[in-house]
Amino acid sequence: MTGPVLELNRINKRFGALVANDDVSFQLGQGEILALLGENGAGKTTLMNIIFGHYTADSGEVRVNGRLLSPGQPRAAIAAGVGMVHQHFTLAGNLTVLDNIIIGSEPLLRPDSRRHEADAKIRNLSRTFGLPVDPAARVGDLSVGERQRVEILKALYRDSRILILDEPTAVLARPEAEQLFKTLKGMTANGLSIIFISHKLHEVMAASSRVVVLRGGRVVAERATQTTSAAELAEVMVGRSVKRPTREPHASGRPVIAASDLCVSQAHGAGLDGATFEVREGEILGIVGVSGNGQAALGRVLSGVAHASAGELTFQGEDITRLSPRGLIRRGIGRIPEDRHAEGVIGDLAVWENAVLERLDSSVYSSWGFIRRTESRSFAAGLISRFDIRGATPATRTRQLSGGNMQKLILGRNLATAPKFILANQPTRGLDEGAIAAVHAELLAARSAGAAILLISEDLDEAVALSDRIQAIVKGRLSRPVVAGEADARMLGLMMAGVWEENHAV
């Protein structure tokens, strides 16, 4: 047996008081897919950045094929055959695939860039490793999955033998993610060794051969994937046993919100094309679908930042099709936005300011145009204790909160007023297990209290676990609803592929 291709020995890294990596050691074997599992903030990304030379470790060493890698130099890592695919792509949208791949790896001041050779090499790589992409295409025109392939090709083009992928499925829809893992398996057969970072248990179980679990910067477990289970991994990852809450069946009441034939046209991506649905008191309606099929447009219309060009939206009998966000808020509609950083909170404002931002015009939090600071702060303090928002005081800058705690703040400011309808758009995207369980529990509690909830989710497990009824969204059209308990994965898969339309078209 040959030695490990990559070896980490007692890596330590601190940022001020924060210990990001605490005495981390592990090895990567030839042809292995190693999953690095851990919650947000467990130190996974820091560790990979140390391997790749973006950060310098305070102590410890990295060895590639037994040779010491000089720290703090990405070029040394590349030369040693280590390639990294970042979570956020580093591609120039206005250049071609070819340009993006060769940029940085060819000498700057040479007139005759060897484009033909490069083109041939890329085509060869993409054939060998099963990464179909057209080198002449403009990156801006590619789908997210294709862009990721370009990123991988970029690493392979530089003759990487060890590939590190940081949260590779964060931006991918399920089928694309499955395709990616199939590709990765094929690549190990060609002699590559792969580390992928993840906090999703099911993909770790499905795709890896070995798992290293990080918690609080330390390695807390190392297992061969075959000898462990998702439940065991969840427990060591979180440090306690976390169970997602389950939905208790109960009868739903009168319809609260109803949409008929909503249409929205969008410049980019799918809009809505005659969407019809109804959500009742104490009911969660799940909208599932492959990303980019009109979920964004639906979310925008229901949160009031865009208006339908045709069709009608009624809330408790009142037409709310053309209401502004403020109009919706005043009527008791809670909205959890898809992108919590861009729409949910303003990072540079204090937690208390974000807590009351939607209700500045209410006489509870302002009078005569002046903000009632005492009331606002105590409202925020109440949210912090009731919704267990960690690491926050009312005066904390919101940017300092973790994603999960930010989401709890957004949930809290919506739920505190007992809304009758809640739009929950991808409420757990990017959150870790503990935070997901907390968000699910809050949504189910709101449901028990009689709220109507529309859940837009690309996570099928989540949609099935929470929803009473499910509709699939395909190219801006909604399927007929199915009762969640009666739908199996195959049926939902067919619905998400748009198969229902053929059934009804006849």
Next chain:
Amino acid sequence: MQFERRADVSVTLLVVAPLAAITVALLLCAGLIAAAGVSPITAYGEMLRGALGSRLSITETLTRAIPLIFTGLAAAVAFRARVWNIGGEGQFYIGALVTAGLGHSLFASLPAPIAISLLLAVSAICGALLLMAPVALRLRFGVDEVVVTLLMNFIVLLFVGLMVEGPLKDPMAFGWPQSVPVDPSLRLPRLVPRTRLHIGLLVALVAALTVWIVQARTVFGTEMRAAGLSPRAAAFAGIPLPRILMSVAFLSGGLAALAGSVEVLGPTGYVTTTMSPGFGYAGIVVAMLAALHPAGVVAAAIFIATVFVGADAMSRATGVPSFIADVIMSVSLLAMLTALLFTTYRIKR
């Protein structure tokens, strides 16, 4: 070398940053003064003496700071909401022109306090409209307000030239292109007898305090900051962006016009096309040095005024051209922009 965002920005850092920027600027300009053959210590000494060395020079410096406080507040208010008002100079001249035009005859029959208040209000509204137009263009058509407000400065200045050569020309001015003076009863009272310092200083300080209270304590202030920090999140939270930005334009344009109005009612009494040594543009520097804080605006305005008044004295005493004041101001701005980078980011190793 890479930059990473600081998790939190301490108040100390926000106070130290402008002081450090000014120190760096003065050190760099010391090199230029030395190159002109004068000891920087002597030169800066003359500058300080000229600006703050006597009762008269202090009042002169404060008089100079008054329009800078107004234009600085105008820029600070606008920038806070990411309305890039580069048109402070034009709004200044509109304020001055309206005040001179109406103050000559129209309001002279009213009691002075009422007439002065009316003049200030009407001038402010005219300046406000001058900025609301480009902001409306941005909201409606996506026109870049930086270009529009900047270019409008020249149009306004040429218009003022047209007026002081034509309808508003003072027949008693021996052919000089200046407007007829405002009625003497409407001139602002002196704060200190036998100096040029007038009660416009108090008006400016009240304006700064008002802006501070509005920004920190009111719903409008919070909405305005939210709109500047993240327009998308603000819109999602139900803040009506167009209305907020138009209100900001009203406030900012009005403040800049007040600078011109107060300058006419105070020291000059009439309008010329050379009455502003770039008060509008200097307001941008003042706002940046103040890190957009109203209290900082007052301090930064006094600093810039000190440099300009002191530079004249230094120039007379040492022969270093008074243009050094412009250089100090510009280098301070550049140093401050660099310092602001370090208050938000730190170097990552």
